[in-house]
Amino acid sequence: MRAMERARLEAAPDAHIPLFHACSGVQWLNDPNGVIVHEGKIHVFYQCNPYGVEWGTIHWGHMVSEDWLHWQHAPIALAPSAPYDRDGCFSGSAVVRDGQFELYYTGNVFITPEGLPDGLLQQQCVAVSDDGIVFHKRPDNPIICAPPEHVGQTNHFRDPKVWVDRGIGYMVLGTKKDNKGKVVLYRTHDWTHWEFVSTLTESDGTMGHMYECPDLFLLHDETVLIFCPEGALVEPSPRCAGYVIGQLRFIDGAFVHGPFCKLDHGFDFYAPQSVLDAHGRRIVIGWMPMNGKALGKSWAGCMSMPRVLTTRGDGVLRQHPIEELRALRDREFVVRDYVVDADSAMLLTAQCGNCFELIVTIDLIDTDAAIVELHLCSDESGTQKTVIRYDRTRHEVAFDRTHANGPIDGWNRNFGEDDQQGFAALHVDATMGISASEHTEDVPLWDRVRTYRVQEKHAAALRWHIFFDRCTLELFIQDGEAVMSGLVFPHPDAQLCKWVSIGGKTAIRDMRYYALRDPKTI
Numbered sequence: 384m385r386a387m388e389r390a391r392l393e394a395a396p397d398a399h400i401p402l403f404h405a406c407s408g409v410q411w412l413n414d415p416n417g418v419i420v421h422e423g424k425i426h427v428f429y430q431c432n433p434y435g436v437e438w439g440t441i442h443w444g445h446m447v448s449e450d451w452l453h454w455q456h457a458p459i460a461l462a463p464s465a466p467y468d469r470d471g472c473f474s475g476s477a478v479v480r481d482g483q484f485e486l487y488y489t490g491n492v493f494i495t496p497e498g499l500p501d502g503l504l505q506q507q508c509v510a511v512s513d514d515g516i517v518f519h520k521r522p523d524n525p526i527i528c529a530p531p532e533h534v535g536q537t538n539h540f541r542d543p544k545v546w547v548d549r550g551i552g553y554m555v556l557g558t559k560k561d562n563k564g565k566v567v568l569y570r571t572h573d574w575t576h577w578e579f580v581s582t583l584t585e586s587d588g589t590m591g592h593m594y595e596c597p598d599l600f601l602l603h604d605e606t607v608l609i610f611c612p613e614g615a616l617v618e619p620s621p622r623c624a625g626y627v628i629g630q631l632r633f634i635d636g637a638f639v640h641g642p643f644c645k646l647d648h649g650f651d652f653y654a655p656q657s658v659l660d661a662h663g664r665r666i667v668i669g670w671m672p673m674n675g676k677a678l679g680k681s682w683a684g685c686m687s688m689p690r691v692l693t694t695r696g697d698g699v700l701r702q703h704p705i706e707e708l709r710a711l712r713d714r715e716f717v718v719r720d721y722v723v724d725a726d727s728a729m730l731l732t733a734q735c736g737n738c739f740e741l742i743v744t745i746d747l748i749d750t751d752a753a754i755v756e757l758h759l760c761s762d763e764s765g766t767q768k769t770v771i772r773y774d775r776t777r778h779e780v781a782f783d784r785t786h787a788n789g790p791i792d793g794w795n796r797n798f799g800e801d802d803q804q805g806f807a808a809l810h811v812d813a814t815m816g817i818s819a820s821e822h823t824e825d826v827p828l829w830d831r832v833r834t835y836r837v838q839e840k841h842a843a844a845l846r847w848h849i850f851f852d853r854c855t856l857e858l859f860i861q862d863g864e865a866v867m868s869g870l871v872f873p874h875p876d877a878q879l880c881k882w883v884s885i886g887g888k889t890a891i892r893d894m895r896y897y898a899l900r901d902p903k904t905i
């Protein structure tokens with residue numbers, strides 16, 4: 384805690400630190416952990432390295448809010464201290480039982496169990512608290528030492544997500560066997576002995592070598608299982624977050640489910656965790672990873688904005704910005720029925736600020752442009768800009784951050800160099816519509832441009848709902864059909880916002896802009 388306090392005192396002011404996204408603002412942050420709503424308070428714990436801007440010595444940081452907008456820093460909740468977690472208190476979850484908080488987490492130790500590579504021993508542990516602030520590790524830790532040998536490996540066995548159903552405790556965990564990722568289900572009746580129930584889902588080899596951060600919940604009578612496959616061949620980046628939907632038979636853990644779908648089609652959204660709030664909303668937040676060191680920052684990473692999940696029973700999740708964000712709306716302007724002429728640009732505003740919301744409906748029947756572009760955080764010359772693009776013939780939305788970054792050297796390479804090897808061959812296939820000549824410098828195309836193909840081919844309108852918070856951009860497409868999230872680091876003065884219509888005209892039916900207030904001022 385002292386290290387965090389010192390880092391806070393020493394940190395230089397930074398115009399890229401998000402205003403309403405949950406964020407520690409100093410040192411390293413990764414996965415959201417133990418997200419829980421209890422007695423009107425939202426607790427978000429998180430993977431934290433109090434000693435630097437890079438991953439290491441993983442603790443559990445803690446933030447508390449009452450509205451998802453104002454966040455207060457609470458003391459570090461878990462620190463590596465016991466023989467079973469001396470090298471990290473890895474990801475996990477929280478439940479409240481009989482008024483007591485319980486944090487379930489993975490104790491990580493850097494040793495190599497016999498016959499296994501990677502030098503990790505991972506076991507499941509629990510810490511308890513009466514006040515939700517000070518936690519004590521239970522004396523009977525670790526509570527689960529290993530998966531059954533034929534099921535998983537002790538070197539990759541982590542991220543317990545626990546829930547209670549009619550007094551029975553359930554836990555999902557990520558693991559691997561023979562280089563195939565899987566999610567396993569455990570159960571307890573006495574909260575001391577946990578029995579292995581089943582393997583819920585497993586990679587066929589193409590879906591990755593390890594599944595991280597599983598989460599399971601019911602949504603309108605369907606079972607949703609979220610997880611993060613590492614090294615899936617269908618994905619151009621090393622890791623992604625996604626889900627399958629199906630029916631789970633709790634008695635024997637049989638789970639019949641549909642195909643894997645991505646939760647986010649942008650760059651930076653990983654290790655999400657969901658919570659059911661008092662209004663019955665299933666809310667999910669994820670980690671927006673950031674290479675603080677390469678960017679020269681004294682902080683690294685923040686949480687995504689909270690999203691409400693719904694389904695229409697069609698096997699697809701829809702995601703909606705949480706309503707609480709409306710409280711931040713300030714200055715507004717609205718444009719209706721405006722046509723941007725062929726091969727010209729329309730300035731929306733020269734000063735869109737660094738924290739804003741934009742809701743747009745493009746009339747696709749009256750639009751005959753081949754490409755429609757929205758330039759955000761652009762400078763006068765247009766050399767710096769973050770581009771949201773629609774390719775009408777491909778029905779494809781692109782989030783292009785090739786020219787997004789202003790004052791900083793370095794790129795937001797989120798993962799280590801090692802992670803990126805072996806993926807180069809996939810880049811070109813996965814970035815439809817971008818010519819190979821645009822592959823500049825040493826930043827791979829998939830780390831600069833991401834695309835999403837809109838489901839309805841002949842949609843009459845294209846709807847974008849964009850939130851920008853100093854460095855985070857989150858784009859909701861077609862009322863929650865898909866989300867694209869990513870970090871960009873524009874010069875704080877690059878505030879131009881304009882439309883560009885290429886190869887025909889663009890009919891903007893409706894556009895609403897809101898400057899968003901800093902929650903600290905309201």
Ligand code: FRU
Pocket residue numbers: 413414430441473474489541542595596653654
């Ligand atoms: C996901 C993850 C988890 C692990 C944690 C360690 O980002 O790798 O699987 O528990 O981070 O910080």
